[in-house]
Amino acid sequence: MAVDPTHVKQNDPRLKLKQSDVDFARERQAALRTHFGFSDFHPGQAAALDGLQHGRDVLAVLPTGSGKTLVYELATYLLNRPCLVVSPLLSLMQDQVGRLNQRGERRAVAINSMMTPPERMQALQRLDQFRFIFTSPEMLLNNDVIQALRRLQIGLLVIDEAHCISTWGPDFRPAYRSLGTVREALGEPLTLAVTATADHQVQTDIEKVLQLSANHAVVRQSVDRTNIFLNVMRFTSRKQKNEALLTLVESSKKPGIIYFSSKKQADEWAQRFQVAGINAASYHAGLEATTRFSVQQQFMLDRLQVVCATSAFGMGIDKADIRFVIHYHMPSNLLDYVQEIGRAGRDGQQSIATLLVAPGDAQLPADLADLQLPDKATIGRVYAEHQPVLQSDPERLVGYYKEHGYGMDELIELLAKRLQSRRLALRKLMQYIDEPDCLRKNLLAAFDESAPSHDDHCCANSATTMTLSSLDLADDEPRVNLQLPDWQTQMRQLFSEKFIN
Amino acid sequence: MRSVKLTPTRFSAGGYAVDSEFLYALLSTTQTRRPKVIFNCLRGVKTVSILYWSLRYGLLSWLNTVPTVSWEEFTNAIETLKNAGRIVENDDDQLLIVDDGQSQVELVTQLYPENLRERASEVHQRQLIETTLLAIQATSQQSYQAMQYFPLSVTEQARKQVRRWFRQPQQQPLSQAITNWLQTLSAADAQLFVSQLVGHEHPGLTFTQLASQLDQPEWQLRLRQAANWMSLVNFAEQLPPQDGLHALIKPQLHDRLSKSVRDTLAGVLQGYSREAISSRRRLKFSTVSEHLLTAAILLPMEDFPYQKCLTQTDIKSLLASEPANIDDWDFNQQEAVTDYFTFRLVQIWETKNGR
Numbered sequence: 007m008a009v010d011p012t013h014v015k016q017n018d019p020r021l022k023l024k025q026s027d028v029d030f031a032r033e034r035q036a037a038l039r040t041h042f043g044f045s046d047f048h049p050g051q052a053a054a055l056d057g058l059q060h061g062r063d064v065l066a067v068l069p070t071g072s073g074k075t076l077v078y079e080l081a082t083y084l085l086n087r088p089c090l091v092v093s094p095l096l097s098l099m100q101d102q103v104g105r106l107n108q109r110g111e112r113r114a115v116a117i118n119s120m121m122t123p124p125e126r127m128q129a130l131q132r133l134d135q136f137r138f139i140f141t142s143p144e145m146l147l148n149n150d151v152i153q154a155l156r157r158l159q160i161g162l163l164v165i166d167e168a169h170c171i172s173t174w175g176p177d178f179r180p181a182y183r184s185l186g187t188v189r190e191a192l193g194e195p196l197t198l199a200v201t202a203t204a205d206h207q208v209q210t211d212i213e214k215v216l217q218l219s220a221n222h223a224v225v226r227q228s229v230d231r232t233n234i235f236l237n238v239m240r241f242t243s244r245k246q247k248n249e250a251l252l253t254l255v256e257s258s259k260k261p262g263i264i265y266f267s268s269k270k271q272a273d274e275w276a277q278r279f280q281v282a283g284i285n286a287a288s289y290h291a292g293l294e295a296t297t298r299f300s301v302q303q304q305f306m307l308d309r310l311q312v313v314c315a316t317s318a319f320g321m322g323i324d325k326a327d328i329r330f331v332i333h334y335h336m337p338s339n340l341l342d343y344v345q346e347i348g349r350a351g352r353d354g355q356q357s358i359a360t361l362l363v364a365p366g367d368a369q370l371p372a373d374l375a376d377l378q379l380p381d382k383a384t385i386g387r388v389y390a391e392h393q394p395v396l397q398s399d400p401e402r403l404v405g406y407y408k409e410h411g412y413g414m415d416e417l418i419e420l421l422a423k424r425l426q427s428r429r430l431a432l433r434k435l436m437q438y439i440d441e442p443d444c445l446r447k448n449l450l451a452a453f454d455e456s457a458p459s460h461d462d463h464c465c466a467n468s469a470t471t472m473t474l475s476s477l478d479l480a481d482d483e484p485r486v487n488l489q490l491p492d493w494q495t496q497m498r499q500l501f502s503e504k505f506i507n
Numbered sequence: 508m509r510s511v512k513l514t515p516t517r518f519s520a521g522g523y524a525v526d527s528e529f530l531y532a533l534l535s536t537t538q539t540r541r542p543k544v545i546f547n548c549l550r551g552v553k554t555v556s557i558l559y560w561s562l563r564y565g566l567l568s569w570l571n572t573v574p575t576v577s578w579e580e581f582t583n584a585i586e587t588l589k590n591a592g593r594i595v596e597n598d599d600d601q602l603l604i605v606d607d608g609q610s611q612v613e614l615v616t617q618l619y620p621e622n623l624r625e626r627a628s629e630v631h632q633r634q635l636i637e638t639t640l641l642a643i644q645a646t647s648q649q650s651y652q653a654m655q656y657f658p659l660s661v662t663e664q665a666r667k668q669v670r671r672w673f674r675q676p677q678q679q680p681l682s683q684a685i686t687n688w689l690q691t692l693s694a695a696d697a698q699l700f701v702s703q704l705v706g707h708e709h710p711g712l713t714f715t716q717l718a719s720q721l722d723q724p725e726w727q728l729r730l731r732q733a734a735n736w737m738s739l740v741n742f743a744e745q746l747p748p749q750d751g752l753h754a755l756i757k758p759q760l761h762d763r764l765s766k767s768v769r770d771t772l773a774g775v776l777q778g779y780s781r782e783a784i785s786s787r788r789r790l791k792f793s794t795v796s797e798h799l800l801t802a803a804i805l806l807p808m809e810d811f812p813y814q815k816c817l818t819q820t821d822i823k824s825l826l827a828s829e830p831a832n833i834d835d836w837d838f839n840q841q842e843a844v845t846d847y848f849t850f851r852l853v854q855i856w857e858t859k860n861g862r
């Protein structure tokens with residue numbers, strides 16, 4: 007644990023150590039000001055940095071919105087050695103590189119599947135020019151990548167979304183399982199594993215797979231976000247739910263995000279909102295990169311009121327003043343739910359998370375829990391063939407286990423356990439929806455935390471009605487009529503006074 | 508609170524370039540057409556079979572015009588037309604228009620004129636759009652002295668090209684060259700183009716947003732915008748080589764024939780036989796034939812040495828023995844004894860002569 011520098015006494019026998027704690031605290035405070043222009047850390051950031059400054063590996067369980075990227079960015083400046091960030095999503099990597107560029111940090115690169123082999127080779131050859139290197143766990147299975155990283159002597163290894171390591175977690179990624187070996191190959195550099203959420207089983211898994219040093223620090227921050235009002239609304243039909251969504255979005259203070267489980271519905275609803283005079287756009291993996299960029303930037307510049315997103319793709323949006331997050335579809339577990347609603351109210355202002363439920367809604371996540379796992383026929387086929395063709399995700403998953411020496415029965419048992427844990431996770435979500443009392447209490451209990459006592463700004467379960475105005479979250483902005491400027495006006499905006507007509 | 512009709516939605520799910528109305532324009536009331544050919548033509552697949560049938564369908568100018576089209580959106584468009592009873596599918600999976608709906612050919616040609624879409628097969632479109640947008644973004648931010656911004660995420664290759672381009676001295680500002688070009692467009696097309704540019708406090712609008720603001724279907728805007736890009740290519744190409752816009756766009760252009768096809772063609776023009784070229788270039792004989800058929804399809808008639816590859820006898824004997832409709836010719840059933848190359852080349856020759 008970090009030592010509060012104000013409590014250091016002159017006659018303390020461990021003065022020397024305490025003195026260095028004070029230095030560390032000063033050092034990181036100064037770096038925060040220099041590199042980010044902030045004077046205060048979010049809760050959890052200082053503790054995680056303190057561990058790293060002491061040379062201890064850190065497992066940081068920090069909720070979405072608590073600024074986990076700042077932890078490794080600052081640590082990298084303090085360590086003054088290159089930082090390798092392992093990230094699960096291509097889009098996430100690009101966002102992070104983009105954000106570093108935006109902050110004026112040009113020495114960032116993403117080594118990923120977007121690069122052609124010659125480009126990758128070239129980037130690997132000049133790797134020493136970069137301070138931040140982002141890559142995927144799959145990319146780290148390539149020997150040339152590992153060799154290049156070895157030459158570099160990584161100062162800090164960051165495992166982002168570390169819960170993907172755990173077969174118990176909902177987002178398990180086989181290649182994450184190899185990160186322990188990768189860490190060893192890189193000479194066991196100082197390691198920071200970050201995740202927004204990890205129960206004890208997932209935590210143990212992360213520690214075991216990464217082989218974190220015995221004295222590693224675990225920094226945990228409550229998943230509770232007190233400024234987010236929790237709300238569940240239940241309807242008797244899909245039609246009723248649709249009407250309620252439109253009314254709710256029209257009457258809510260914006261900006262906001264609405265999560266859908268399908269791209270098609272995200273698209274359709276964005277259109278509906280536009281027809282209703284709400285400035286909305288969809289945002290998901292099916293869109294071209296330039297479209298995603300425009301939507302993201304419009305949202306950041308307050309030109310968009312509502313983004314209709316699919317859950318896999320809210321990750322790039324980092325906006326502090328999001329006032330509501332609505333789930334039109336059910337997430338598959340509370341872990342995902344907490345991550346997604348965490349995008350609201352990062353500025354600390356009152357915000358609201360609403361989950362809309364209609365009959366039959368639970369079927370989709372239930373089917374998904376079963377579907378995404380390989381069935382016995384697939385397992386049998388992949389194990390029987392000498393060089394099986396692995397096309398679907400389930401096939402690749404089986405292929406991975408086979409390659410890593412798992413027996414067929416062992417795998418079947420493992421998958422059965424995962425299915426069980428997924429169903430359990432879904433059951434917990436259903437209990438949240440059905441909660442007759444305090445939603446926050448229910449949510450926090452699922453993460454082994456206790457909740458503050460319920461009040462007017464806490465929650466409204468499915469039997470209670472909430473009023474937006476009492477939360478000061480009613481829409482008070484007049485509708486703006488969007489007029490597309492002519493090309494000359496737009497060119498003048500684009501090119502400042504240098505525009506010559 | 509205003510009331511909004513909720514069901515059913517009339518919008519096609521966003522982002523699709525190939526709408527059913529667009530596909531309708533690529534089908535015929537008299538000629539059955541294979542969807543796979545049209546799909547691969549739009550994607551820019553240059554196998555002899557795809558190229559030949561695209562030529563037969565009169566769709567060769569659409570080659571590589573929608574390189575990003577997905578099979579899913581394409582089949583969705585087919586289903587929409589089938590369900591509406593506007594087209595039928597025969598036993599051979601070929602499509603034919605059955606309704607007497609208004610032809611869309613004129614509309615799509617107005618949106619994306621033939622002389623512009625013909626250029627698409629000579630352009631690396633993704634690379635063109637990414638480099639140009641990134642260069643404009645960088646220039647825009649620079650004009651505001653804003654050096655810290657979120658760059659468009661593009662391929663590594665595009666990023667490198669722009670970086671290199673940005674360091675070169677510019678003969679005229681990029682904004683000036685773009686403005687000069689925009690003045691050659693209609694005000695509406697210029698507005699459409701500029702609305703999608705990304706720069707300082709100008710995040711660009713998506714096609715979906717523009718569709719509702721301009722009250723025109725998304726697929727139509729996409730065709731118009733594709734035409735704009737090709738128009739920009741034509742404009743940039745005519746600028747002097749040292750001009751910034753020219754330097755930016757030139758690397759995104761390529762010959763419509765691959766180097767290997769060009770080399771084979773040069774061999775024929777020098778008087779070598781296909782056999783001689785095959786052994787000299789160490790290519791399979793069939794590959795040499797494919798090269799020449801590709802060249803014959805993609806080049807104007809006067810640029811291909813038909814007289815060196817065909818004899819009057821070849822043409823006459825096939826015309827005498829095969830059905831009147833060239834689409835009905837069947838190589839495996841042919842009576843005139845000829846090889847596949849000659850058979851195909853006669854078909855190409857006849858097609859280019861208006862049959």
Ligand SMILES: [Zn+2]
Nearest residue numbers: 444460464465
């Ligand atoms: Zn409560």
